[in-house]
Amino acid sequence: MKYLKKFKFKNILLLILAGIINAVGVTIFLSPVKLYDSGISGTSMLLSQVTPDYLPLSIFLILLNIPIFLFGLKKQGIEFTVYSLLTVSVYALSAWLITDVLPIDVSIVSPLAGRDLFLCALFGGLISGIGSGLAIRYGGAMDGIEVLAVIFAKKIGITVGTFVMIYNVILYIICGIVIKSWILPLYSIVTYAAALKTIDFIIEGFDRSKSAMIITTKDKEICEKLSKTFENGITVLNAKGYYSDSDKTMIYFVINRFQVGKMREIVHSIDKDAYISITEVADVFGAKQAKSEGNKEYKPQ
Numbered sequence: 001m002k003y004l005k006k007f008k009f010k011n012i013l014l015l016i017l018a019g020i021i022n023a024v025g026v027t028i029f030l031s032p033v034k035l036y037d038s039g040i041s042g043t044s045m046l047l048s049q050v051t052p053d054y055l056p057l058s059i060f061l062i063l064l065n066i067p068i069f070l071f072g073l074k075k076q077g078i079e080f081t082v083y084s085l086l087t088v089s090v091y092a093l094s095a096w097l098i099t100d101v102l103p104i105d106v107s108i109v110s111p112l113a114g115r116d117l118f119l120c121a122l123f124g125g126l127i128s129g130i131g132s133g134l135a136i137r138y139g140g141a142m143d144g145i146e147v148l149a150v151i152f153a154k155k156i157g158i159t160v161g162t163f164v165m166i167y168n169v170i171l172y173i174i175c176g177i178v179i180k181s182w183i184l185p186l187y188s189i190v191t192y193a194a195a196l197k198t199i200d201f202i203i204e205g206f207d208r209s210k211s212a213m214i215i216t217t218k219d220k221e222i223c224e225k226l227s228k229t230f231e232n233g234i235t236v237l238n239a240k241g242y243y244s245d246s247d248k249t250m251i252y253f254v255i256n257r258f259q260v261g262k263m264r265e266i267v268h269s270i271d272k273d274a275y276i277s278i279t280e281v282a283d284v285f286g287a288k289q290a291k292s293e294g295n296k297e298y299k300p301q
Contacts, residue, residue, distance in 0.1 A: 125194025133202025
């Protein structure tokens with residue numbers, strides 16, 4: 001019973017949606033023109049092409065992914081494993097329904113993009129990327145290759161991203177050798193790139209916030225003006241210049257990309273020697289509390 005409390009109804013619904021979306025991207029755009037997805041999904045697509053018709057894509061998705069997720073149970077935890085098994089099962093079921101049950105002809109060409117390989121690669125990658133991104137964002141995974149990467153990448157001295165990339169490069173080379181053509185594997189790289197970028201957008205957001213780190217000796221005036229202008233929370237830390245050996249203040253401030261120019265103008269109008277560093281922020285939590293505290297601390301007198 002204690003394990004059931006860990007699973008959120010919202011996550012389950014969105015993971016089901018993720019599996020359906022991924023199946024649409026693969027079966028409507030990629031499989032009909034024999035393009036390949038990445039990871040275990042791409043491997044399953046290749047195997048379904050070179051084996052008898054009674055072994056469809058859905059079978060290989062289940063046979064390859066489920067053992068991997070169970071293998072990673074100890075490392076990833078029960079919640080992640082159950083969510084991932086649910087997502088892959090919905091993906092496999094949806095793929096079977098689209099290809100074998102619903103009145104949609106996906107046997108020769110894409111119902112939406114025809115024989116245009118670039119359109120199929122691009123939109124197949126975008127749509128499957130949305131599905132994979134949703135799966136990751138809400139606690140699961142669409143593909144077992146990420147689990148293998150987490151388990152083995154560090155042991156062989158590479159990053160998780162490098163592990164996945166190496167797997168996909170090897171997969172596409174094997175695909176080219178098997179089908180005796182490099183056109184489809186090369187277009188599949190377009191699919192992989194589109195999916196990868198879409199996953200980043202889904203997980204981290206289309207419009208990332210910016211964090212500003214400001215080093216100044218006029219912190220009170222700057223914080224008061226920034227707080228009044230943007231109504232955002234501000235964090236202040238004591239700092240010390242290495243060469244000057246003088247006391248300074250470091251101001252940490254989160255804004256959106258449209259506010260960067262105004263922020264820089266405000267800071268340099270007060271302290272023309274202030275040092276400003278801008279970096280991207282993927283997610284911001286506790287913004288309401290930070291906003292309240294920031295305004296209280298630097299309320300104009």
